[in-house]
Amino acid sequence: MADRLPRIPGPAGPLEALIDPPVGAPRAAVVFAHPLPTEGGTMHTKVVYQSAKALARIGCVVMRFNFRGVGSSAGAWDDGRGEQDDYRAAVAYMAAQYPGLDIWAAGFSFGSYIAATVGADDDRICALIAIAPPVDRYEFASVTLSRKPTFVVHGGRDELIPIGLVRRFYAQLHEPKELVEIDGANHLFDGQAAEVGDALADLLEDFSCTKQ
Numbered sequence: 001m002a003d004r005l006p007r008i009p010g011p012a013g014p015l016e017a018l019i020d021p022p023v024g025a026p027r028a029a030v031v032f033a034h035p036l037p038t039e040g041g042t043m044h045t046k047v048v049y050q051s052a053k054a055l056a057r058i059g060c061v062v063m064r065f066n067f068r069g070v071g072s073s074a075g076a077w078d079d080g081r082g083e084q085d086d087y088r089a090a091v092a093y094m095a096a097q098y099p100g101l102d103i104w105a106a107g108f109s110f111g112s113y114i115a116a117t118v119g120a121d122d123d124r125i126c127a128l129i130a131i132a133p134p135v136d137r138y139e140f141a142s143v144t145l146s147r148k149p150t151f152v153v154h155g156g157r158d159e160l161i162p163i164g165l166v167r168r169f170y171a172q173l174h175e176p177k178e179l180v181e182i183d184g185a186n187h188l189f190d191g192q193a194a195e196v197g198d199a200l201a202d203l204l205e206d207f208s209c210t211k212q
Helices: 046-057 081-097 110-121 141-145 163-172 193-204
Strands: 017-020 028-033 060-065 102-108 125-131 150-155 177-182
Touching: 017 046, 028 046, 028 081, 028 110, 046 060, 046 102, 046 193, 060 081, 081 102, 081 110, 102 110, 110 125, 110 141, 125 193, 150 163, 150 193, 163 177, 177 193
Parallel strands: 028 060, 028 102, 102 125, 125 150, 150 177
Antiparallel strands: 017 060
8 A cells, every 4th residue: 555645745736646566675765746637637546546556566666646736746837847846856755765775767648748848858867657648738848858768658559649659759869768659548547557557566566777
């Protein structure tokens, strides 16, 4: 079961967060961002939940948190700008709590834009994980320029972000990189959220930033 944290300090006020503890000694710390708040995205969204549990199974300590204005997090929606600041605050918290651990940036949909964009430019973060990245709706230039290991998971029948667009985005990324397509999955991975978690576990079970 996830551990509820005291509110973590955020730039617009305290942020609600949970920690999914690792199985065994932690080998990496993951900061996980949720989908678009204006469409109902929260840290409890099924894909976020299943992904956090899967990463915990392979030894990661995972923080998922609510952006400003979501749940009991302070503040209000800021069109992505303030949400990037929220993400930086969450990274700062994890870096302080788990010094010496690799930090991976992860997110789902809008959250993948926030996590990958912040993570590409933050020296504390050594790997990027993007689930259903909305590559035609936000600017991912910093991600395509980054040389950090990048892992992408996308639905083969995503009705919002066609898989062809994501393949073109993926082709622009530097190595090392991996793309997993979930057959038949729509944007929210309805009925297939656990497959996303399984894909992440398979991709990252033996991964280490220091081995790259």
